Amino acid sequence: MKRTTSLRISVLLLFTMLFSLLAPLTGLADGIQLKINGLDETTESSPAQLTTSTITLPVTINGISADQINSIYYEITNMNTGVTSVNKTNKAVKNANNANEVVFSGVSLTEGLNKVVAKYGEATVVSSPAAWVHFTSVTNITDLKLNEVALNDNEMYPKSAPYTSLSITGTASNATRIQAYVNGTAYDPVVFNRGNFTFITNTGRNNDLALKPGDNEMRLISTNNSNTYYIDRTFVYDNGQAFAYDAYVKSTPAAADQYQKLAAVPTVTKNTADQVTVKAKLKVPVDSSNNLLYKEVDVAVGNQTPTKYVLSSLPVSSSVANQYRIYDFEYNFTTDTSNKYQAVTFSFITTSDFFQPGGQYAFYVVDPNTPYVNYMEYSIPNGLTVKVNEVGMTQLNRFPASLYVYTTTNASSVKLRVNNSDYATASVIDSTTTDTSGTTLNVWKFDIPTLADGISTLTVVPVGVNGENVQGSKTYLVQISSAPYVILDSIYNGQVFTSASKILCGNTGTGPCLTGRVVNLPEAEKDNVVLQVNDMQFNMSGLYKTPYDGSFTITSATPTADGTKTFGHKDVMGADGKKTFLFSVKVGGKVITESKFEIFILSDNVPYINSVVPVEENPDNKVFKTVKTDEYATTEDVVALTGSVRNATTYTVEYTIPGETAKRSVAIASKTQTYDNDTEKITFTETFNTNSVPLSVNGDYYFQITASNNSGVLATKTVKISKEAHPYVITLPEKLFTNENGKTQANINKNYQRIEIKAEGAISILFGKVEVFPRGGMFVYEAKGLKAGANEIKFTVNRGTAQNAGSLVLYNVNTPIEGAQYKSEIASSMKVFGGDLEMKLGKDVKLMRNDRTSTDTFLTNKRELLFGIANVQTGIVDKDIEFANSLATQSLSGAVETYRFKPASKLFWIDAGTISDQVDAGDAADLKGALEGGGTLPLVSSDPDVSSTLQPTPFYQRYDLQDLVVPTQPVTLTFKYDPTITSDAWKYVTVFQYSTFADRSGAEISAGVPVSQMGWKNLGGVVDSKKNTITVTVPSFGYFQVMYMNDSFNDVTNHGWARDIIDTLYSKGYMFNKDSGGSRFLPDDAITRGEFVSLLVKVFDIPLTNPDTSNPDFQGTFGDVRKGVTLQNSINMYDYLHIEAGARAGIVRGTSQGLFLPNEAITRQDAAVMIARAAELKMGTDEDKVQASLDKLFTDSTDPKFSYYAKPAVEAVTKAGFIEGRPNTLLAGQTELTNRFDPVDNITRAESAAIALRVLAKLKKVPK
Incomplete structure (x- = not known):
């Protein structure tokens, strides 16, 4: 009875104690206050309007101690969908400047109206007043930079070296995709993660953005499921060399404010007699003493003769000491509307006479009274258009596509030709617009279902009252790629997520979720796309946007093909590790392309030692040989370690030397930490390098690496390095391995090899009978005459009384490839x-x-x-x-x-x-x-x-x-x-x-x-x-x-009879194009005496100099062809060396005044004399017989202009078949064709080429 009473008393005491605690707990809750700062004035009907999906949330607190801050969390309810998200993992951080405020970073909103509440506690929860935020997923582009410098219009970049492999970075908020369009070509970023993007430029790789020296126009376009945003930048790319930029053109009568930028390949309207003005700035590097590295600029416009300007004579606009000067340049010239396309080419000439390309621009010249094409654009997703590149090539890789042609209003229709074949005609004006000068333009639309893959030409021809105006047409070079492929939004290869739930569609909603697009896939084939995630397969049926445009969405609820699991199931995306998304695209039932994306889910933040290895100075010739995992052998005297640890807040490196147990510490020389996610900063990897450790004695060295995190979890790794004694070390060749016979071997692709051997204490090394002594601690020997296959080089290391034999197999692969x-x-x-x-x-x-x-x-x-x-x-x-x-x-x-x-x-x-x-x-x-x-x-x-x-x-x-x-x-x-x-x-x-x-x-x-x-x-x-x-x-x-x-040249391709002849002579270096602009050969121009004798010197292989008889004091045979003087108007057609070689060989003689007259056109009879002398033809000495022979050959043989000195030569070269007569016109009743010689007529360059080819055939240098 007493025990029962005691038990009741104990229970009563216990309840009394518990109830005594309730009042203080309630009082504690009553003293706690939470208030969201900055959004406290918002209401459900008047929310804050934001266009960024993540915000910073500051919260004022009262009654919460520092050690209780981790119990504060937040709750967000989307009032449109009714979904509530409670986040207790994104911990608040105390404001260092305000003890009563904490801050949540990276708070994610979902599209629509968001109710945000800060909370504290579990059993008893204290909530802040609600804050209201309406998030609209509007994309834009900000923080645009080139090499970390703000990318602004009309500035020069980069601001300093390097000048290649540049990076263009920025932020495209709420975007699922961003592309850059430069000169008509679309480029994707190398990295696009959470709105941050990076493009790499000028690497030489096709997929990387390519800038040209001088003016560049770039359009960046960001998109998401509902919005599109674009931004244009016009800037100057500095390649570190001389180039022209800020280039403009206008018709000279036009006002000064009507200059058009050349980078846009503008159209200039002008009458035939009007002049055109081109102006530009020239950026020219200088050396450390402020001296110009280039002396002249060569400017060529269209087919006109280039004009050379001395740079120092141009006005200086600005300069940067010891870097470069900027010159102002202006050029007026007359052009003809018959040649509509005009290329403006700048070439800079160094002080060493090297030509350096300095930029090419272009414009079109048209008659304003006839219809002409101004420009053409093509459509891209979301309704935007991009100009088709006027110069170079444009990629068209999305079909169906729409082309928009802009013409003057006097065009009644436009024809489109693909590879010169009619494709379509637009007869109805799609719309009208105005250009920058206010001129009204008609817009014509062509819908293109698809085109054959490869390089094609698109020609648009305007039609007016007089029919097609070919002069007003434009032709564009395009690269067609209509093969299907898959694009994923906001995912890139190698991306790391802390959990599958972080893989979101548009940075909102519930993950995992993927959005993307199948490009160039017909709607009839849309259901033949299969997604495989590791070993799980998903059908794409029903996942596309309606109406079909290739866009698709895969949510966490999307079922597998067999219906047993979903995309969000733990067996599909739940476990840590690599996730491979493989899209197989089928057309006609066959897989024609695959797109693979690999990401990683790494949710665990325990410490882990990834790797620790010895540092190899030359990775191709490793001196630390792997014995087995984490064990190495070497003959080196020092070692340094490199490695990486994961999620380790602290780590140490210690080692023991052979024969001792005491541990010695190793200092970390350098380290680099990289977070998997820069915003969350939860998991990270740190790469480190240690200082060098001496390996002073032979034996086993043990290195222990210990890593730990804030929770005290440890990870360790031990690396063993055995220091071995070795009689010698072969340091060259570097790429050594042990062959199947156990011998040291190096594979080489040459018949000789330099061998370097390090042998401590050695007096000499004997290679066969050749004794080699040390130089700088190294023994050097060159093995020669190596045959194809294995060559064993045996040697003996001599240390006085001790000798060590060694060998090296040099395997000559003897393969005729680069490097042989x-x-x-x-x-x-x-x-x-x-x-x-x-x-x-x-x-x-x-x-x-x-x-x-x-x-x-x-x-x-x-x-x-x-x-x-x-x-x-x-x-x-x-x-x-x-x-x-x-x-x-x-x-x-x-x-x-x-x-x-x-x-x-x-x-x-x-x-x-x-x-x-x-x-x-x-x-x-x-x-x-x-x-x-x-x-x-x-x-x-x-x-x-x-x-x-x-x-x-x-x-x-x-x-x-x-x-x-x-x-x-x-x-x-x-x-x-x-x-x-x-x-x-x-x-x-x-x-x-x-x-x-x-x-x-x-x-x-x-x-x-x-x-x-x-x-x-x-x-x-x-x-x-x-x-x-x-x-x-x-x-x-x-x-x-x-x-x-x-x-070839246009005027050669279209030549009536000499096309192949001229191509042969030009291709083999016997003749050059006469047009200094480089675009024409001018085959029907008269050939000069200088060019003709130069042609003969080349054809007959006459040496330009005779070193055995040369006299340094001799200045030349002719008074107008002197040593060291560049001949005027020669345009590389002839020069002193070739003319003097002809004189030395007896081919040419001078005038009575001792002149050669190289720029004079040569007559047919003088050409015959030169040929006869060069070919050493036998010429008749009996004048009567020569005359009788010529009477039978030519009707003008008795013409007084026919010089007596030339007749034997004409007879000889005609009989040799080198020169032919010219046919006379048949008279009435005449049936037999006769010929004349025209002795004093000029001979054309085409005729000279034909003569040269006949001589070459006679000399068996070309087929007959």
Whole structure:
């Protein structure tokens, strides 16, 4: 009974104690207050209007201590959908400047009216007054930057180097997609995440945005499911070189305010007699001493002769010291409306006479009284249009498409032609608009269902009262791509999410959710798209927007194909790891394309050590050999570690040395932390590098890495590095491995190899019978004459009484691809690279320094030739030794001579090296190096094995012609070329050589020392179309490449009879185009005496100089053709060297005044005399017999103008078939055709080409 009473008393006491606590708890809740700042005046009927999906939420608190802040959270209810979201994971942060305020960052709103409430507590909840926010998903573009500098209109970018691989960044709020349109081409960003985007420019890759030097116009377009926004930027791209920008054009009578920007390829209306004005600014770099790096600018407009301006004579607009100057440029000229398209080309000339392209602009000239096309646009999604590029190519990759053609109002209709075939006619005006000058334009619409893939031309022709006005038409080059593909919005490859719920459609709603678009897929095939997420398959039926435009939405409730799960199911998107979205697009039941996207879900923030490895100075030649996972062996004396840890707030690196247990710490030298999400900043990876640790004794070193997070969770990893003793280490070649026979091997693609061995304490190393001694702690030996396949190089390391044998297998793969090399002393016949190149030398040919006037020519047959196959852009042969150089690349690619040609073979490098005039023949080492040295790689500028006077010279710095090592007699080279070139196309095949050549004016720096020029030279060559080979004879070495002429001149293509003849002579370098603008050949112009004798010198292979008889004091045979003087009006047609070679060979004579008159047109009889002399034809000496012969050949043989001195030559060249007479008109009743010779008539360039081709056929240099 007492126990029962006691129990009741205890229970009563317990309840009494509990009730005594209730009052204080309630009082505590009553003292807590929450208030949302900044939105406290909002109401349900008058909410705050926002267009950003995430906001910062400041909350004023009272009665909540610092350790209770984590219990504050927020609740958001979308009043339109009724969905309430409670967020307790996005923790509030205390305001450092206000103890009574906390801040929530990254608070997500959903589209529509949002009720926002801040809350505290669990059992007893305290809520703030509601704040009301209406979020509208409006997209815009802000924070636009180029290389982290604000991208504004009409400014120059980048502000500083580098000038390539630039980044354009910005923010497109609420956007699901953003694209950049530059010069008519659409580009997607490389990164687009939560509205932040990045475009990469000028990398050379097709997918990256391409800016051109000078003026650029760019349109950025952002879209989401309901809105579209665009922004235009016009700016100047600075490529670090000279270029023209801020370029404008106007018809001269027009007012000053009617200038039109050339970047837009405008249309200028003018009468035939009116002038046109072009103005621009010229940006020209200067060196550190403020000296100009370019001296002149060459300006060419359309087909007119280029005009050259001295830059220093132009007015200076502005300048930046030691960087560049800006010049104002203005040019007035007359053009003809018959040539509507006008290209304005700026070329800058360096102080070394190199031509540097400096920008090309264009405009159209039309007659305002006839209908003409102003411009054309094409439609893109969401109703916007983009201009079709007037210059270059535009991509059209979305179909169906609409084209909008803008014409003057006097056009009654417009015709569209695709690849010159009629496609459609627009007869009804779609709308009207006005251009920038207020002129009314008609707009004509063409709907294009689809077009065949590939490059096509679109020509739009306006039709007026007089029918089609072809002069007012425009032709556009387009790249058609109508293949289906899939685009996902706001997802990029490699993106990391902390959970699947963070994968949202438009940054709102419930995840996971995907939106995207299937492009170029017909509606009939829309249900044949399959999505596979890892191993789960989904059908796309029913997921498309109505009406169908390719857009689709995949929500968390979308079922799998078998109906057993949904997209949001934990088995599909729930687990951590990689998620692969594979879209398979079918047409006609067959999979024709696949689009794959890979993302990662990493929700766990426990610490983890990703990797820790030794730092390799050269990854291609690893000195820390992997024994097994986290265990390495080495002979190195020091080691540094690199690695990465994940979600570790602290970590340490410690190690023990062999024989000790005490741990030693290793300092972290550098570290970089990267968050998976910069906004949430929850999970992250930190990459680190340690300081170096000495490996002073042999044995096992153990390195332990310990990582932890704020919760005290630990992760450890141990790495073992064994320091081994080794008798030697091969440091070169670098890419070594152990072959199947257990031997050390390096695979190479050349017949020689430099070997470097490090052997501590060694006295020497014996390679066969060659003993090598150390230099700078290294033993260096070159293995030569390596055959194809395995070559075992055996050696012995000598340490006095101790010796260690070793070997290295050099496997010569002997494959004729880029990087292949072959080195050898000269021989009478040398065939390399599988017969792709063959060299033949005459009897007793040797090598020498290219200066026969010197006492030291270093004549030798022991010097080695180096053959290599080079990269066609950079010129590099050996990628392990040579490095790309912008001047080298510019030198190879900047040649005007190669513009109408394309490569038809590999790029070959042949070299015997250089010997400077500083080499001392009296010094034994110098003499040995000069006589027994050899060719060098084209971009190598140093050699540790030779003295300073014998250092190699890169090909682009070989300014001194006399320093070249050349053969004593010209050698013959035979190249294989592209076997797909047909036998009939021999006429377009030629060989180009890049080397150092004598200036064609014969100019000299001093007596006997020629001025030299570097560049490409067209050598021509004899083609064997059956073997697909071409043979040339050359007096020097350099780069060689077989080229194929793929672009002729319009006035040659349309020539009545001489098209193939002129193409042959031009392609093989015998003749050049006469138009200095480069667009016309002018075949029917009279040929000058200078050009004709130059043509004969080339055809008959007459040497330009005779080094055995040359006299440095001789200034020229003719008074008007002097050494060192550039001949006026020659336009590269003729020069001193060619004319003097003709005089030396006896082909030409001067006038009685000792003049040659090179610019005078040559008569037919004088041409016959030159040909007869050059061909060494037998000419008659009996005047009566010669006259009788000519009487039978020509009706004008007795014409007094027919000079007696020319008649024997005319008879000889006519009988040889080199020159033909001109037919007389048949008289009434006459049946037999007669000919006349016209001895004093001029001979045209086309006729000269025909004569030259007949001579070449006679000489068996071309097929008959």
